[in-house]
Amino acid sequence: xxxxxxxxxxxxxxxxxxxTAEELHRSLAVSAPxxxxxxxxxxxxxxxxxxxxTQVGQRDGSTLLARCGxxxxxxxxxCTSCGRVIAIDCPLGGSLAGREVGDGHVxxxxxxxxxxxxxxxxxxxxx
Amino acid sequence: xxxxxxxxxxxxxxxxxxxTAEELHRSLAVSAPxxxxxxxxxxxxxxxxxxxxTQVGQRDGSTLLARCGxxxxxxxxxCTSCGRVIAIDCPLGGSLAGREVGDGHVxxxxxxxxxxxxxxxxxxxxx
DNA sequence: GTGTATGTGAGAAGCGTTCTCACTTACGCC
DNA sequence: GGCGTAAGTGAGAACGCTTCTCACATACAC
Ligand SMILES: [Mn+2]
Ligand SMILES: [Mn+2]
Ligand SMILES: [Zn+2]
Ligand SMILES: [Zn+2]
Numbered sequence: 323x324x325x326x327x328x329x330x331x332x333x334x335x336x337x338x339x340x341x342t343a344e345e346l347h348r349s350l351a352v353s354a355p356x357x358x359x360x361x362x363x364x365x366x367x368x369x370x371x372x373x374x375x376t377q378v379g380q381r382d383g384s385t386l387l388a389r390c391g392x393x394x395x396x397x398x399x400x401c402t403s404c405g406r407v408i409a410i411d412c413p414l415g416g417s418l419a420g421r422e423v424g425d426g427h428v429x430x431x432x433x434x435x436x437x438x439x440x441x442x443x444x445x446x447x448x449x
Numbered sequence: 450x451x452x453x454x455x456x457x458x459x460x461x462x463x464x465x466x467x468x469t470a471e472e473l474h475r476s477l478a479v480s481a482p483x484x485x486x487x488x489x490x491x492x493x494x495x496x497x498x499x500x501x502x503t504q505v506g507q508r509d510g511s512t513l514l515a516r517c518g519x520x521x522x523x524x525x526x527x528c529t530s531c532g533r534v535i536a537i538d539c540p541l542g543g544s545l546a547g548r549e550v551g552d553g554h555v556x557x558x559x560x561x562x563x564x565x566x567x568x569x570x571x572x573x574x575x576x
Numbered sequence: 577g578t579g580t581a582t583g584t585g586a587g588a589a590g591c592g593t594t595c596t597c598a599c600t601t602a603c604g605c606c
Numbered sequence: 607g608g609c610g611t612a613a614g615t616g617a618g619a620a621c622g623c624t625t626c627t628c629a630c631a632t633a634c635a636c
Contacts, residue, residue, distance in 0.1 A: 324601085324614055344592080358616040363593065379560075383592060383624085399554055408551045413541055418563065424535045426568030427526055433506075435560045436545065441553030451583055451632085471623080485585040490624065510593085510623060 329354045330365040334375060334389050339405035342384040378407055379435055399436040403443040410436065456481045457492040461502060461516050466532035469511040505534055506562055526563040530570040537563065 333346055333353075341349075347362045366387060369375035378398045379386040388398070388407040399408040418429045439447070460473055460480075468476075474489045493514060496502035505525045506513040515525070515534040526535040545556045566574070 326615070342592090356616085360594080360617080361615060364614080383590095385592085399551055399556070401554065402557070408554060410551060413545075418540075423563070424526055424537060426571070427528065427535060427563075427565050428571060429526070429563050429565040430529070431564040433560070433562045433564075436550070436554075436556050437558040437560075438554050438556040444553070444555060453584070469623090483585085487586080487625080488584060491583080510621095512623085 326357050326361050327365045327368070329357065330362055331369070334366075334369065337389065339407045340378050340381075340386045340388045340400055341405070342381065342386060344384065397434040397436070399438065401440040401443055402437050403439055406440045406442075408440075453484050453488050454492045454495070456484065457489055458496070461493075461496065464516065466534045467505050467508075467513045467515045467527055468532065469508065469513060471511065524561040524563070526565070528567040528570055529564050530566055530574075533567045533569075535567075 329350065330346070333350055334341075337346065337349075343363055343366055344359070346366070347357070347359050350357050350362070366375055370377070370387075373393065374389060374391050375387050376390045376398070377385055378388045378390075378400055386400075386405075388400075388405075390398070390407065390409055392409045395412050396409050397412055399410050400406070413434065414432065418432060420428065420430075422428055456477065457473070460477055461468075464473065464476075470490050470493055471486070473493070474484070474486050477484050477489070493502055497504070497514075500520065501516060501518050502514050503517045503525070504512055505515045505517075505527055513527075513532075515527075515532075517525070517534065517536055519536045522539050523536050524539055526537050527533070540561065541559065545559060547555065547557075549555055
């Protein structure tokens with residue numbers, strides 16, 4: 323593994339929650355300048371394939387990523403204020419796989435993402 | 450309402466299921482040539498605001514849209530073969546709204562999309 | 577009529593992402 | 607050591623979807 327990829331992997335671990343490729347690149351510009359944006363994209367792509375980084379939504383036009391090493395079927399809960407990401411069990415209990423719903427439609431896959439405010443952000447709001 | 454928007458609205462109704470803006474524009478090129486792609490985007494945007502068209506996912510880089518006039522909280526079930534879209538009740542029963550999950554995270558919103566094969570596509574597969 | 581608001585088509589622009597290319601680095605093999 | 611190959615890198619160009627700009631058209635209000 324190259325020095326750049328190691329640095330990028332550290333930045334991913336240091337990230338509080340969800341981030342975009344450009345945000346990660348900006349954070350690297352401070353601590354480890356000189357790493358190209360294309361390299362960040364390549365490293366994040368490799369981590370997605372390896373399973374340590376997952377796509378958790380979109381913000382504006384950009385893909386939101388987050389570190390998530392959990393394996394097995396699960397989903398994510400994203401704080402819309404601070405970006406914190408929490409892995410959660412599938413609220414459907416995996417019960418839909420191969421099941422028929424509606425008018426004979428057989429479900430092969432599903433996407434679920436929950437959004438809200440984490441405990442910390444709620445405490446800091448006091449509105 | 451302009452002639453163009455009426456034509457685009459008809460094409461949306463005629464569409465079998467999910468479609469991209471470009472696909473709709475291509476279908477118009479046959480029956481009603483001369484309508485600009487920007488006009489299609491503008492009309493689809495207006496229909497989204499009006500609530501008659503909804504975003505049901507992404508395919509490659511493009512936004513997938515579908516006609517859906519149903520109101521109230523619901524989600525969608527998309528056939529990955531023919532694009533047919535079926536509205537479904539929220540499988541969470543709306544139970545999550547305002548509820549705490551995980552470590553005190555309060556859910557304000559969620560996204561659910563189911564994918565699979567509709568009855569027709571399953572019948573035509575016989576593999 | 578005159579003004580104002582809204583819509584239109586063509587192409588330019590924007591923007592996130594991927595690709596190209598020349599270059600470097602790491603490693604296996606002899 | 608020399609040498610070949612594979613993988614990674616940075617800069618910028620290219621790409622593709624979407625939005626914007628601009629000149630023009632149409633519709634309604636007064
Ligand atoms: Mn995860
Ligand atoms: Mn719907
Ligand atoms: Zn938070
Ligand atoms: Zn189908």
